[in-house]
Amino acid sequence: MVRILAQGEGGLVVELGDAIDDAVNARVHTLAAAVRDRLSAEVDEVVPSYRSLLILHDPVGAPRAGLVRKVKELAASLGEAPVAGFSRVVRLPVCYGGALGPDLEEVARLTGRSVEAVVGLHAAPVYRIxxxxxxxxxxxxxGLDPALTVPRLEVPRSRIPPGSVAIGGGQTGVYPIESPGGWRLVGRTPLKLFDPLRPHPFLLAAGDGLRFVPISPAAFEAAAERVAAGEDGLEVEP
Amino acid sequence: MIVLVKAGLLASVQDLGRPGFRDSGMPLAGAMDRTALRAANLLVGNDPGAAAVELTLMGGSWRFEADLLAAVAGADMATTLDGAPVAPWSSFQARAGSTLLFKMARSGARAYLALRGGVDVPLVMGSRSTYARAGVGGLQGRLLMNGDRLPVGRADGPGPAPLAVLPAEVPPCGGGATLRVLLGPQDDRFTAEGIATFLSSGYRVTPQNDRMGYRLEGPPIALRGAPDIITDPLLPGAIQVPGSGQPIIMGADAQTTGGYAKIAAVIGPDLRLLGQARAGELLHFRRTTQAAAVQAVREERAGLAALAARIASAGAGRKG
Structure with a gap:
C-alpha cells in the first residue's frame, strides 16, 4: 500500500503502512535510501519515520507531478524489503544502575525481577531505530521486551542528563541532550549521541540496529574521558 | 562589533536555518520571517541568507563600535539612530558610537537587524541560526543578553547606498492575516464540518506562541476520531490539531516529528505572516491549490529579485 500525501507545497509524504511495524519500517528505510540515491537531483531532504517518509523538494524547480510519478515507480520497483534489514548494528555501552540509573531498582520492583534480570532483558535485543x-x-x-513495560513517572523530571537510558510505557530510549522527561532512568551511556561540533554530529541513524552493552562504572569513566578527548566511541558490529 | 546595551524581549542570531539534518531530529530553526531577513541582508549588500539578529516585539538598544552599514526589516519598532527616525525596511550608515534604539513593535512581532558582512558567529552544522533548546548555533547557543558583543564579518567595499523600501512595497506585518493553506496530510482525520469550521473561522493567537509553535483558539475543529496519529514528520507551517480541536501552527523551531493529526500546512510564502502575528490577533485560513502555491513561491522570489536589482541600480557608482 503506497499513499502519497502533501505537507505544504514542498513536502511529499509517502505512507507505506498504517502501523508501527518492523517490516513497514524496513521498507520505509529502503525507499528512503533509494530516493536519496536515485532522485538526488530533485529531492532536497528525505525524512523517514515509522511508516512514512517525507520528501522535501523545491516545488518550482522540481514540480510535484513529475516527482510523484518517479517516487511511485521507485516504490513499486523495490517490492518487499526483508524485516531484519538493518543498515548496520551499533553497540552502545551503558552503565546500568547506581547514580547513573537511579530508577533501575524501582523498575526491578515494578516488574518483579532482579536488577540483574532487568539489565539482562534490556541488553539482550537488537533494537530497531x-x-x-x-x-x-x-x-x-x-523491540523492548514486554516484560519490561513499566508506567511512566507520575511527576516527570524537568532535567534528564544527556546520555540517560530510560524505559517508559512499553518503550525505551536514550536522551541525547538535557531535556525533561517522564521515563524511568535505568542507566547512562558515556557516548555523546549528539555533538554539533563533530564532523558527524549524530552517532545513530534511523534504520540502524542498536544493542546496549552493559559496562562497569570504571569503564564508564574511562570511556567518558575518551569521549571528552574527541572520540565518538561507537562500535559497529561486524 | 555591535553591542547589545539593553536587551528587549527576545533576540537571537538567525539565518535561513539548518537544513539537511531533519532525518536526525534536528529542527530547521532560522528566521521566522524569511522575507524580512532576506530583504534586510540585500539592503546591506549581503547574501540574502546571511546571519542577522532577530528581534521579538521589543528590540532594545544597541551600540555600534565601528562605522557600519546596517538595515532593518520586518516589524516596525519605531527605530531611531542617535535619535533620528529610521524608516522601516531601510538601510542606514551607522558610525562608531552610534546608538540604535528599537521600541515596542507598532505592528508585527519580529524585526531583523542586518549588518554589512553579516553576524560572524561560528557556523555550526552549516548554519549560524540559534536553536536555543539544544544550545546550538548563534552566540554560544543561546538568546542574546545585555552586554553581548556580536562580531561582524568582513565585507568587500562599503556596500550599496542607503535605501528605504517604498512603503507600497513593504510586505504586511501583523494586524491579523489570512494564511493560505494546503489541506493535508491528515485532513481525512477531520469531519467535513471540522474542515469547514477551520476554513471559515477566525483563530486568535494565544500568549502560548514562540519560535516552536503558535497555539490558537477559536471554534473547535471536529475530528473523526482520536487526534493521535503514528508519529510522523512535521514541518514549519504544519497545523496540528490535538483533541481540544484548537489548532497549533508549527514555527521555525518545530520539532521534526509529531503525533497529532495535521489538518493543513501554511504555504511557504505565507509562513512569514505567522512570524509577524502576535497574541490577541485573529488569523484566518484560506484553502489554496498546489498550482497557486507554486505561483506564490515564484512571486516571492521575483519580489526579492526585484529588490536586489533596485538596490544594485541605486548603489551604482558608490565609492568607498
Whole structure:
C-alpha cells in the first residue's frame, strides 16, 4: 500500500503502512535510501519515520507531478524489503544502575525481577531505530521486551542528563541532550549521541540496529574521558 | 562589533536555518520571517541568507563600535539612530558610537537587524541560526543578553547606498492575516464540518506562541476520531490539531516529528505572516491549490529579485 500525501507545497509524504511495524519500517528505510540515491537531483531532504517518509523538494524547480510519478515507480520497483534489514548494528555501552540509573531498582520492583534480570532483558535485543525525533538525535526504538513495560513517572523530571537510558510505557530510549522527561532512568551511556561540533554530529541513524552493552562504572569513566578527548566511541558490529 | 546595551524581549542570531539534518531530529530553526531577513541582508549588500539578529516585539538598544552599514526589516519598532527616525525596511550608515534604539513593535512581532558582512558567529552544522533548546548555533547557543558583543564579518567595499523600501512595497506585518493553506496530510482525520469550521473561522493567537509553535483558539475543529496519529514528520507551517480541536501552527523551531493529526500546512510564502502575528490577533485560513502555491513561491522570489536589482541600480557608482 503506497499513499502519497502533501505537507505544504514542498513536502511529499509517502505512507507505506498504517502501523508501527518492523517490516513497514524496513521498507520505509529502503525507499528512503533509494530516493536519496536515485532522485538526488530533485529531492532536497528525505525524512523517514515509522511508516512514512517525507520528501522535501523545491516545488518550482522540481514540480510535484513529475516527482510523484518517479517516487511511485521507485516504490513499486523495490517490492518487499526483508524485516531484519538493518543498515548496520551499533553497540552502545551503558552503565546500568547506581547514580547513573537511579530508577533501575524501582523498575526491578515494578516488574518483579532482579536488577540483574532487568539489565539482562534490556541488553539482550537488537533494537530497531524506527526514526530519530523529539530532540536532535533521539532514537525511537522498537523491540523492548514486554516484560519490561513499566508506567511512566507520575511527576516527570524537568532535567534528564544527556546520555540517560530510560524505559517508559512499553518503550525505551536514550536522551541525547538535557531535556525533561517522564521515563524511568535505568542507566547512562558515556557516548555523546549528539555533538554539533563533530564532523558527524549524530552517532545513530534511523534504520540502524542498536544493542546496549552493559559496562562497569570504571569503564564508564574511562570511556567518558575518551569521549571528552574527541572520540565518538561507537562500535559497529561486524 | 555591535553591542547589545539593553536587551528587549527576545533576540537571537538567525539565518535561513539548518537544513539537511531533519532525518536526525534536528529542527530547521532560522528566521521566522524569511522575507524580512532576506530583504534586510540585500539592503546591506549581503547574501540574502546571511546571519542577522532577530528581534521579538521589543528590540532594545544597541551600540555600534565601528562605522557600519546596517538595515532593518520586518516589524516596525519605531527605530531611531542617535535619535533620528529610521524608516522601516531601510538601510542606514551607522558610525562608531552610534546608538540604535528599537521600541515596542507598532505592528508585527519580529524585526531583523542586518549588518554589512553579516553576524560572524561560528557556523555550526552549516548554519549560524540559534536553536536555543539544544544550545546550538548563534552566540554560544543561546538568546542574546545585555552586554553581548556580536562580531561582524568582513565585507568587500562599503556596500550599496542607503535605501528605504517604498512603503507600497513593504510586505504586511501583523494586524491579523489570512494564511493560505494546503489541506493535508491528515485532513481525512477531520469531519467535513471540522474542515469547514477551520476554513471559515477566525483563530486568535494565544500568549502560548514562540519560535516552536503558535497555539490558537477559536471554534473547535471536529475530528473523526482520536487526534493521535503514528508519529510522523512535521514541518514549519504544519497545523496540528490535538483533541481540544484548537489548532497549533508549527514555527521555525518545530520539532521534526509529531503525533497529532495535521489538518493543513501554511504555504511557504505565507509562513512569514505567522512570524509577524502576535497574541490577541485573529488569523484566518484560506484553502489554496498546489498550482497557486507554486505561483506564490515564484512571486516571492521575483519580489526579492526585484529588490536586489533596485538596490544594485541605486548603489551604482558608490565609492568607498
Amino acid at each position: 524506527h526514526l530519530l525525533g523529539f530532540t536532535p538525535g533521539f532514537p525511537y526504538l522498537g
